[in-house]
Amino acid sequence: MRIVLVGPPGAGKGTQAAFLAKNLDIPHISTGDLFRANISQGTALGLEAKGYMDRGELVPDEVTIGMAKDRMEQADAANGFLLDGFPRNVAQAEALDVVLKADEMQLDAVLDLEVPEDEVVKRIAGRRICRNDSSHVFHVEYNAPKTEGVCDTCGGELYQRADDSEETVRTRLEVYHTQTEPIIDYYRAQNLVVTISALGKVDEVTARAMAALKK
């Protein structure tokens, strides 16, 4: 199965991608991992990407597409893959179609995780991270520490990352609406879009996604 996962920031895309890939026995291909792998292995595309990043510039679409193409052509992706974070705009979606066609492949589904905007803001802006260990994550409402501002695990101070402020979340949502959301219409025209609600517990969302994909 070849799947593209889309959804706004805060939809739990990364978590769902990992579970779905495991359930479907296909590799989870995230742009973050692609960049890290290409840069650490010093591939030509990785060096190119690093050059842009070091200059504080955006990595051009063709570099990202090249990395995704290399990854999709690896042996473990022969029976499918789950793309997470790519494509993130219509130009990338069009380029992906060209790449897939050249390899005589096609997508089976585009899974669209839907979360109301206010819920996204609540999820992200309520997140608190421990200064001692960034894996100690709490939420003021959904997973509150016993003492406000103090990590249950190690007693460290909890803080809100700058990226998680309400203002930043609203900006990220705006970028998602203008750049990424149009790919849903693009794929809808190909009859590929499966929309599910991303509300509820992680395993409930996974089950919902699996049921929707089987149809």
Ligand SMILES: [Zn+2]
């Ligand atoms: Zn801690």
